[in-house]
Amino acid sequence: MGERALQSLSRVVSNHLDAYFAAHEGMLPSQGLYDRVVREVEIPLILKTLKAAHGIQAKAAKILGMHRNTLRIKMQDLDLTFKKQKL
Numbered sequence: 001m002g003e004r005a006l007q008s009l010s011r012v013v014s015n016h017l018d019a020y021f022a023a024h025e026g027m028l029p030s031q032g033l034y035d036r037v038v039r040e041v042e043i044p045l046i047l048k049t050l051k052a053a054h055g056i057q058a059k060a061a062k063i064l065g066m067h068r069n070t071l072r073i074k075m076q077d078l079d080l081t082f083k084k085q086k087l
Helices: 002-023 033-053 057-062 068-077
Strands: none
Touching: 002 033, 033 057, 033 068, 057 068
16 A cells, blocks of 8 residues: 555645645635645544544554654644544
8 A cells, every 4th residue: 555545645635736726716825835735634644543543642643653742732733632432
């Protein structure tokens, strides 16, 4: 799955951005595009990873390649909550 899945995500994001820029009909979008796009990717990435890790933040953080405290800060910044799931 690895590289093929990443290429697929890249293609989906590229297609979305093409449509986004086209919708502006030659005008430039407002400032902050980078942060908006990163936020749109981060939210489902964190939530799906937490779900896969049954809500265990330490496990989700390890999967994501970050420290648990970094994950907690990101969750606070993005206003995300996720309850532990019973195994």
